[in-house]
Amino acid sequence: MPAVTETRETVEKLAKSSYEWGFETDIEMDIAPKGLSEETVRLISERKGEPQWMLEWRLKAFRAWLQMEEPGWAHIHHPPIDYQDAHYFAQPKKKPGPKSLDEVDPELLKTYAKLGIPLHEQALLAGVEGAEEQRLPVAVDAVFDSVSVATTFRKTLAEAGVIFCPISDAIREYPELVRKYLGTVVPIVDNFFAALNSAVFTDGSFVYIPEGVRCPMELSTYFRINARNTGQFERTLIIAEDRATVSYLEGCTAPQRDENQLHAAVVELIAMEDASIKYSTVQNWYPGDDEGRGGIYNFVTKRGICRGARSKISWTQVETGSAITWKYPSCVLAGEGSVGEFYSVAVTNNHQQADTGTKMIHLAPNTRSTIIAKTISAGHSDSTYRGLVRMQPKARNARNFTQCDSLLIGDQCGAHTVPYIESRNMTARVEHEATTSKISEDQLFYCRSRGLSEEDAVGLIVNGFCREVLKELPMEFAVEAQKLLQISLEGSVG
């Protein structure tokens, strides 16, 4: 029997083994009734103790959203989403939020322990093999459902002048900063899901790195959806002033459940002169059962702007979860000589659908962008890479290099590459390379003859295929990402 057939069968068998991290935590929740109306928006704003301008901003977004339609162009299919059939606000009942880890509900800590999330610095600093470069400690802002409940390392960060807090705290404590930047990269009316997010976002992170400061630690948020039928609307805003540097990690897992869950996050990054923002994501939301039922719908708007000269924004993502992923982290290169990067691994298995990619918008001269997208499809899954590179008239000598590689496991899956190139400047140069390959019988046999199981062999080959992207991840994320790749292809690869 050819290995691919076997592989497919193993995938099917293994997909039935339940989602490793699909558990639910029993914590008392404060939940708003189902449905979305102006009432809901007002309730959220009131519960968050927001100033009037914020409420008005939300209402403007809500009214705009009512006039908008869901985008229909992505290469994905799903039953219509009933926006009235979800809760838009849920938070653990224990209030006010704990000030230290000791105050955190032990149930919650147990959840983190199950997820293997290292809340303590010691755990984070525990030696990781191959960690050659000097590693920064990690500050964790854990988002549990809609409210950040544990934030560590605040003090060290405060000493460096770094602000890292839940965005709802920032709205109250740093209103002038939030008001100045919120919605400047992703405007309220940018798209259907961004408008929805603007109206009802309940949490997310706020990061501010002052001029000349190199953030002394990696900033990390672990997302997790826990309440049944709660839409998750995160809003993240990161600002790096002149010559500031920050690396931000985002990761998530979600418990197994029956109904599809909507997730529509918005992330905005702003890099000033010579500033650098690195944003890394390992995304592992529940993909649904082997028929795709019950998985997370992930519609995300992530965009960064390189406002200052020579600034740099780098997106790295490893996507293994969700029933549906719709996501295009983008860079607007407005500062002369600024740099945008996008490194991505997207894995789909069973009936997962992913439509992801990036947009690089070159506005200024001498801007450079690099896109490395690796797509792995197994089972009956379908994956589309969609990338836009736009060279505006002023983008003299701008450069883009794009490389898209697809790896197919089995013959029931699909991979599509859709590059859009728009060049309005004669001196700009755009290069695009694309490959599609399969794991060969030769490779599998070679590995197995050395004692590796077929599964380990596929894991090894897949990790090799993704190497250029994985090496961009901070060390502890890279290790986690490798594990995730293996888990998500388990059997798929069998």
Place this chain on the structure above:
Amino acid sequence: MSDFLKIQGLQARIDADGTPKDILKGLDLEVPKGEVHVIMGPNGSGKSTLSYVLAGRDDYEVTGGSATFKGQDLLALEPEERAALGLFLAFQSPVELPGVNNANFLRTAVNAVRRARGEAELDAVAFLKAVRAETKHLSMSDDMLKRAVNVGFSGGEKKRNEVLQMRLLQPSFAILDETDSGLDIDALRIVAEGVNSLRSPDFSALVITHHQRLLDYIVPDRVHVMAHGRIIHSGGPDIAKTLEKQGYTQFLEAAA
């Protein structure tokens, strides 16, 4: 012990674009424990096929005969189970694994085999120590550990990498399929030494080669001549010299 590796009447075929093609046509061969045997034979006679069938490659269909190793039905085992049992194949054409770090590959393999054999896994430090000792032995640069498995390796480097794997995996029975081809004279000596230093009452090898000169370095217990999917003649090391002078004709005629 005579039934260390025992092959009887082995027949195997491959699906060549829809039509089955018989390649092994009733092959008999025994390699006792502690012995090194050589197989020589014309191109296309089925030597590599034999090595693949023994290692468990599943695009060959075994249509008859048997192969036992250490008393077990070899043909019923998965490739990785054969490796765990102590079988190793040095490939005639080693396979490239893009992006897969060679050191990581070696360590994964070593630990998979150790686990299966009930031995403790090697941690990174112990492994690196073991590997460095071997690479030094084989005059390989550390650079080759950092590169992707076989990617961009020269012919000779690939062969040395096979020998490195053999030494790390500590097999009790190794098949070397033309490991000497494409080696310069120094490399040949190094590789031969890599095999010779493994020789012990607990280690056997089946060395497939076209070159009599290899036998100046690895002195075999027996030499077999293979043609048309069978062993047609067996004898002492001196057969190789006859072959070198007169070619396969006399054996082929005698077998006909």
